Amino acid sequence: ASSEVAREFGLKLSLYPVKGYSLTAALTNPDKAPQSTVIDDEFKVVATRLNDRLRVTGFVELADFNRDIPARRLDTLKRATAMRFPGAADLETAEAWTGFRPMTPDGPPAIGKGPSDNLFINTAHGTFGWTLSAGSAQIVGQLVDGEPAAVDLGAFRPDRFG
Ligand SMILES: Cc1cc2nc3c(=O)[nH]c(=O)nc-3n(C[C@H](O)[C@H](O)[C@H](O)COP(=O)(O)OP(=O)(O)OC[C@H]3O[C@@H](n4cnc5c(N)ncnc54)[C@H](O)[C@@H]3O)c2cc1C
Incomplete structure (x- = not known):
């Protein structure tokens, strides 16, 4: 959805x-x-x-x-x-x-800033939604606070699907 x-x-x-x-x-x-x-x-x-x-x-x-x-x-x-x-x-x-x-077709979830300033994406965790929930929530919290994310989000970019 x-x-x-x-x-x-x-x-x-x-x-x-x-x-x-x-x-x-x-x-x-x-x-x-x-x-x-x-x-x-x-x-x-x-x-x-x-x-x-x-x-x-x-x-x-x-x-x-x-x-x-x-x-x-x-x-x-x-x-x-x-x-x-x-x-x-x-x-x-x-x-x-x-x-x-x-x-997702390539595996990693979609985590990061969306196309609007107040839209943050944290979805598509596949088989590991529970396992990854706390870490993903922490990263999204950092983005909302305007801080650098604790991990490189390159592989998780929500706009990578074209
Ligand atoms: C059989 C099976 C076994 C699994 N085992 C594991 C496991 O062992 N470990 C693990 O880490 N993960 C496991 N998972 C995966 C895990 O269940 C999912 O990755 C996780 O539930 C995804 O969480 P979510 O909150 O992103 O999405 P969902 O749990 O799908 O929640 C999305 C919610 O958004 C609501 N919604 C939809 N549209 C709207 C809207 N327009 N407005 C407001 N709300 C909306 C939906 O009603 C739903 O409640 C398993 C999954 C399956 C199917």
Whole structure:
């Protein structure tokens, strides 16, 4: 949705919503659940412990803003979880979710001053929106304050999409 807002200011942002799914399940046996995040390269599924719950995420789909959650996607997440962490969580009552990773064609997010003096861009963090949120917010704060950014923003220029 950032690209629509930016367009109103004459700025072209190339973003695509790359779809993924997650299941969040209550733990039935915490000792059988991972203590930290585990990336399963075979199923391309990531399992993360959230206190007394287990969250498993996966899939990379190009489906525009389609919020459907097909049962076969959830079946894959359940199968991967049951195989790696048998008996750890109640997969049948797990909460299903779908969301979008805002991706740029070249990878880095778009961070920097926009075409108007009071417009600042901080979007398109793709698969790492949470991971990068604090650092990105600090940089945007520096720009708003008129200070030099703590890192070189060349790779993140919002106007690099032409
Ligand atoms: C399956 C999956 C797993 C993920 N796992 C991780 C992970 O482990 N670690 C990680 O760091 N990241 C992860 N991500 C990525 C992370 O979720 C995103 O990068 C992050 O949510 C992007 O945050 P955002 O605030 O930029 O955008 P969003 O979360 O999309 O928020 C944008 C908000 O703006 C609102 N909005 C839209 N238009 C307007 C408007 N015109 N006016 C006002 N508001 C508007 C929307 O309603 C929405 O609430 C994952 C994503 C997916 C899909």
